[in-house]
Amino acid sequence: MRKTIFILNFIFSTLIFAQNPESSTLFEKEYYDLVTYIPENLKSDSIHQLESPLFKGSLNTIGSLKLYNGFRQDFNLSENDIKWLENRIGQMATELFIDGKRILISAVGGYSGCPEKMIDTIKLNNIKITNLKFCHSCTDSYRDENFIEKFNNKMYSLMGIEPPNRKTHRFYGKFIGYGKNNNGIELVLTDDRTFKFWKRKGHSSDFTEGLWKNRNDTLILNSKTLTKNDSLTYALSSAKWVEFNDLVFRLKKEKLTELNNGKQKLKKITE
Numbered sequence: 001m002r003k004t005i006f007i008l009n010f011i012f013s014t015l016i017f018a019q020n021p022e023s024s025t026l027f028e029k030e031y032y033d034l035v036t037y038i039p040e041n042l043k044s045d046s047i048h049q050l051e052s053p054l055f056k057g058s059l060n061t062i063g064s065l066k067l068y069n070g071f072r073q074d075f076n077l078s079e080n081d082i083k084w085l086e087n088r089i090g091q092m093a094t095e096l097f098i099d100g101k102r103i104l105i106s107a108v109g110g111y112s113g114c115p116e117k118m119i120d121t122i123k124l125n126n127i128k129i130t131n132l133k134f135c136h137s138c139t140d141s142y143r144d145e146n147f148i149e150k151f152n153n154k155m156y157s158l159m160g161i162e163p164p165n166r167k168t169h170r171f172y173g174k175f176i177g178y179g180k181n182n183n184g185i186e187l188v189l190t191d192d193r194t195f196k197f198w199k200r201k202g203h204s205s206d207f208t209e210g211l212w213k214n215r216n217d218t219l220i221l222n223s224k225t226l227t228k229n230d231s232l233t234y235a236l237s238s239a240k241w242v243e244f245n246d247l248v249f250r251l252k253k254e255k256l257t258e259l260n261n262g263k264q265k266l267k268k269i270t271e
Contacts, residue, residue, distance in 0.1 A: 031119045034103070034132060035063035039095035051078045062103075062151075065092055066134070070143035089147055093154035102129045104155060105148045109136040123192045125161050125211050161193070162213035167251075171214050175256055175266035182265055187256070195221060197244070207239040219249040219256060 042060040052075060059065045069085050077085070096103055104122070108114050114135035122131050134144050156163040169191075177185025177199075184200035189212055199206040210223040221244040249256040254268040 028117065028119060031132070034101075034119065034130065035066075036061050037096075037101075039092070039099050041095050041098065042092075050081050050084060052081050059088060060092075062092065062096075062132070065089065066144065066147050069147045070140075086146075086150060089150045090154045093151050094158065097155065097158040102127055102155070102159060103132055104129055104152050105132045105134060107136055107141055107144055107148060108133045110138050110141065125159070125193050127159055127161070129159075162215070165214070165216065167216055168214050170251060170254075171212070171219055173268055174271060175268050177265065178267050179265045181263060185264060185266060187266055189219075197221070197242075199242075204238045204240065206242045208242045208244055210244065214251075217251045218259075219251060221247040221249075 038060050042058065045058050045060055059068060065085075065088060069089065072082060072085060093103075108118075115133070118133045118135065120131040120133075122129050134148065136144065153163060171189050172191050173189060175187040175189070177183060184198075184205070186198045186200070188196045193211055193213065194209065195212045196209045197207065208223045210221065212219060212221050214220070223243045223245070226241065247262075248259045249262075249264075249266075250259055256264075256266040256268075258264040
């Protein structure tokens with residue numbers, strides 16, 4: 001009982017702290033505004049049919065939901081309440097998306113400590129996304145793992161972006177063609193999931209750009225749809241636009257090999 005009271009006091013004090021950005025200079029006001037933001041469709045929402053008497057309020061902000069979810073094992077919640085919490089995480093991501101907020105969450109801290117700036121902006125697939133950071137110590141990062149995974153997976157799905165996996169970072173960088181008929185090929189894969197491809201032929205070249213994704217060791221390239229201005233630009237240049245529709249490569253030992261009877265081979269270079 002004492003443990004439960006301590007945890008509840010910690011949660012309530014943290015929520016009050018999170019709603020008072022003047023109490024700390026570590027986090028920016030933008031961070032507090034986001035973790036305490038109530039999505040439009042959840043403003044009048046309330047909790048119903050939950051078995052635990054510990055749930056108070058509507059849990060309609062990222063901050064409150066994240067804290068309760070982090071201590072759910074300590075509360076010994078019923079299967080019904082755990083299921084509600086997990087559904088609520090997906091609902092929170094959905095309602096934020098509907099409100100026009102594109103958010104991905106990452107964990108920071110541990111031995112290296114937490115950065116002063118706890119919120120950043122990133123771009124994936126040409127979508128501007130807010131990267132919200134959860135700070136943790138060396139021993140409590142496990143509390144947020146479930147929340148971060150479920151929230152991010154739902155947000156990735158809503159944005160139509162393939163979630164990264166443990167091999168995604170291996171594709172970042174510049175690749176050049178090697179072997180017969182592959183001279184002059186250059187492929188650049190950026191960490192914002194965009195790519196540029198050239199195949200230079202003397203005074204002209206083939207060119208395309210678009211979005212990439214990986215599924216384990218497989219790379220998939222799709223060219224962007226050209227606008228009228230794009231078409232005019234390429235028509236006036238020496239570059240010939242080529243289009244990739246699910247062009248597939250296999251990555252092995254930092255070398256890309258085109259699949260489906262393709263002949264293009266590229267190797268990663270360090271600049």
